[in-house]
Amino acid sequence: MSDIIRRDPRAEWIARNRLHPLHAAMQPAQHSWMGPNGLIRKNPHGIGFIGPNGIKRIDRSGAQQGGATKRSAAVEAQLPLHQVAAPAFYISVVPDMVGGRLSSHDRDLLGLAHQLAGKDGAVLAVVFGEHKENAFATAGVDRLLVLEGDEFSGYAPEQRVQGLRAVDNQYSPRHWLLPDSRSGGGELGRRFAAALGERPATRVWQVKDQECIGRAGAGLQDLARPVARLILAAAECAEPVSETRHEALPVELSTAVARSLSRIEDLGAVAVDPAAIPMAEAEFIFSGGNGVKDWGLFHRTAEALGATEGASRVAVDDGFMARDRQVGASGTWVTARVYVAVGISGAIQHLQGIGACDKVVAINLDPGCDMIKRADLSVIGESAEILQALIDAVEAYRNEAKRDAA
DSSP: OTTOOOOOHHHHHHHHOTTSTTTGGGSOOOOEEEOTTSOEEEOTTTSSEEOTTSOEEOOOSSTTSTHHHHHHHHHHOOOOEEOOSSOSSEEEEOOOOGGGSOOHHHHHHHHHHHHHHTTTOEEEEEEESOOOOOOHHHHTOSEEEEEOSGGGSSSOHHHHHHHHHHHHHHHOOSEEEEEOSTTTHHHHHHHHHHHHTOOOEEEEEEEETTEEEEEETTTTEEEEEEOOSEEEEOTTSSOOOOSOEEOOEEEOOSSOOOOOOOSOOOOOOOOOOGGGSOGGGOSEEEEEOTTOOOHHHHHHHHHHHTOEEEEOHHHHHTTSSOGGGBBSTTSBOOOOSEEEEESOOOOHHHHHHTTTOSEEEEEESOTTSHHHHHOSEEEESOHHHHHHHHHHHHHHHHHHHHHHHO
């Protein structure tokens, strides 16, 4: 694994963006330059590192230069801290937290909340149950309220509405923001609005000049109305927070949440064949392209991972995959949380089709292809070897889980 080349797309984007506050920190140190007479000058103080005894060491191998400098700067540099010591009001956000983490839709919602909060308000995120997220601070959360308890786990909209009403009674937020999504935010927001007696603004894609602009007429028209107290926002409603770091201070409710006798019984998730999931609704897509030479191995890997199969146009035209599996502007636009591209170079139509995907993993031999540039995680190598290693890793993990269960 040490030979695998890994990239940091966000660090590279900051290094290209001269207006970003961390742009200067992401630039590699200048070790040589051309003098006025055409001679190459070297900076003897900039090349090297401090040894364990405090002695300056000269590194002539180049290992301390180039990409390593950018990566160390990315680790050491810190975004400006945004603090609200005494908030004048709160903007409450209830993210979906699918899989226990903030989705791209959730981050857009936090960006909108940050706009509504301004300098005097604070963004209060309300999360139900345990989570795996550790980036609330960089996502724009000033206060974090976690409502823990078995009554909030699974599908429990009635009890979650009770929790939100308790938050509303204590903090009296100026606005409530929930994602208008199929992952729970759309239903929970409408239930919560009925409990409060509020008329929510739904399918909102922009808040501007004290007006909410939402989709209407089967998505063919825009409906403008004054900014509502409860907003159900669509994806890409605002730019996510990226230039500030927030406190994400934990807060608690002063009183316990009233428990209600639920009329809904959660029987758990239903197992679904990944091949039966429509491409537009799939959360985990394993897609193959022209670089896949062993399609049998590709299908076995997708089955082992429990992923929905996809393909590039080249693979479909060559007859390796069905037409309904084609991903891209000329096929199906997908919004998966994880999209794995195996042997796909990244034509512009394909990149357009995966533009809304949360995390993109690329497996390719060409480190300079467009898919590698788009990916959040890149693995450079022969696809057959990597896919077989994935199968072995999944089987080893499942065997260990079975031994632990026994």
